[in-house]
Amino acid sequence: MAKLLVLNLGSTSTKVALYHDDTVTSSQTLRHTSAELAPYPMIMDQMEFRKGLIEGWLSSINIKVSDMDLLVVRGGIVKPIQGGIYKITEQIYNEVHAEIHGSHISNVGMCIGYRWAKETGLDVVFVNAPMTDEFQDVARVVGLKGFQRRSGFHALNQKEIARQYAASIHKSVDELNLIVAHLGGGISIGAHHLGRVIDVNNPLDGEGPLSPERSGALPSRVMYRVMAEYGNDPKVVQRVLVGKGGMVSLVGSNDMRDIMMRAQTDPEVNLAVDAMIYQIAKEIGAMATVLEGHVDQILITGGLAYDASLIDRLRSKVDWIAGISVYPGEDELGALARGALRYLRGEEKLQTY
Numbered sequence: 550m551a552k553l554l555v556l557n558l559g560s561t562s563t564k565v566a567l568y569h570d571d572t573v574t575s576s577q578t579l580r581h582t583s584a585e586l587a588p589y590p591m592i593m594d595q596m597e598f599r600k601g602l603i604e605g606w607l608s609s610i611n612i613k614v615s616d617m618d619l620l621v622v623r624g625g626i627v628k629p630i631q632g633g634i635y636k637i638t639e640q641i642y643n644e645v646h647a648e649i650h651g652s653h654i655s656n657v658g659m660c661i662g663y664r665w666a667k668e669t670g671l672d673v674v675f676v677n678a679p680m681t682d683e684f685q686d687v688a689r690v691v692g693l694k695g696f697q698r699r700s701g702f703h704a705l706n707q708k709e710i711a712r713q714y715a716a717s718i719h720k721s722v723d724e725l726n727l728i729v730a731h732l733g734g735g736i737s738i739g740a741h742h743l744g745r746v747i748d749v750n751n752p753l754d755g756e757g758p759l760s761p762e763r764s765g766a767l768p769s770r771v772m773y774r775v776m777a778e779y780g781n782d783p784k785v786v787q788r789v790l791v792g793k794g795g796m797v798s799l800v801g802s803n804d805m806r807d808i809m810m811r812a813q814t815d816p817e818v819n820l821a822v823d824a825m826i827y828q829i830a831k832e833i834g835a836m837a838t839v840l841e842g843h844v845d846q847i848l849i850t851g852g853l854a855y856d857a858s859l860i861d862r863l864r865s866k867v868d869w870i871a872g873i874s875v876y877p878g879e880d881e882l883g884a885l886a887r888g889a890l891r892y893l894r895g896e897e898k899l900q901t902y
């Protein structure tokens with residue numbers, strides 16, 4: 550029986566779990582207030598703070614990191630790579646620690662995992678990082694020479710849901726064409742062609758539908774005005790578009806349960822909900838075109854998938870494309886554990902970074 554320590558860091562939470570094979574034996578979600586995080590002006594400054602909290606929790610349940618067989622962490626902002634399982638090497642550690650490819654709290658989790666690996670001699674792996682890049686070449690091209698689109702999406706959850714659906718019909722993802730829509734605080738919708746995500750909107754780069762807290766794609770004319778309004782400061786504009794955009798901007802909230810209730814009586818709120826659903830449907834239609842109309846199933850996942858009325862409204866717009874299966878929420882810790890088990894059991898080989 551394999552013993553796994555699985556770690557997933559969020560901006561204000563630290564999720565950690567112990568698995569025996571694919572069964573959780575203990576788990577904890579540590580919440581962090583803005584006051585607790587205030588002493589750490591840079592994201593990477595949080596490493597010792599978070600590492601100490603996790604080790605404190607492990608000590609409280611009489612567990613040592615060295616008791617494990619494998620360490621598993623959520624992938625961070627690495628260079629563009631194929632989907633799959635990777636061992637965190639010194640090169641990867643140095644890149645994410647220096648934030649060469651971008652800054653995100655998941656980088657801190659990768660660094661904590663690597664530190665544990667050095668201390669214990671264990672391996673530490675990550676599975677389907679957000680910068681997973683399996684684009685077909687034509688999907689990269691934009692209309693300015695020297696620039697191109699990049700892949701960035703909810704790869705861990707999208708690929709896990711694709712696997713779950715394939716298993717439910719006794720097939721492999723390598724046999725299927727799927728559209729997977731992750732609907733959460735950010736929204737990413739991918740075209741999965743025989744196991745590879747050959748195109749997807751990149752919410753990190755502002756592509757795709759508006760979402761509860763992101764503006765989604767904006768016309769160039771609007772972007773010029775936004776830049777001017779905020780002093781042509783890219784960092785300020787980024788904070789406006791990601792975190793203060795989408796439903797937060799349109800109706801003053803990112804709580805979709807509250808928004809859906811308000812939409813029943815408030816025409817302005819209902820129009821905003823309609824617009825989000827409309828844009829999600831458009832993106833699903835675009836991915837159907839990417840797959841040249843050969844779509845075996847549409848899979849809808851993420852936190853918004855819990856809302857039956859929202860899903861019904863979306864279903865009515867896209868069910869002519871293919872059947873729809875709904876997988877509410879996301880289980881990133883479980884997805885990481887199952888990926889690690891595939892590696893330990895020899896079902897999936899490590900990829901080369």
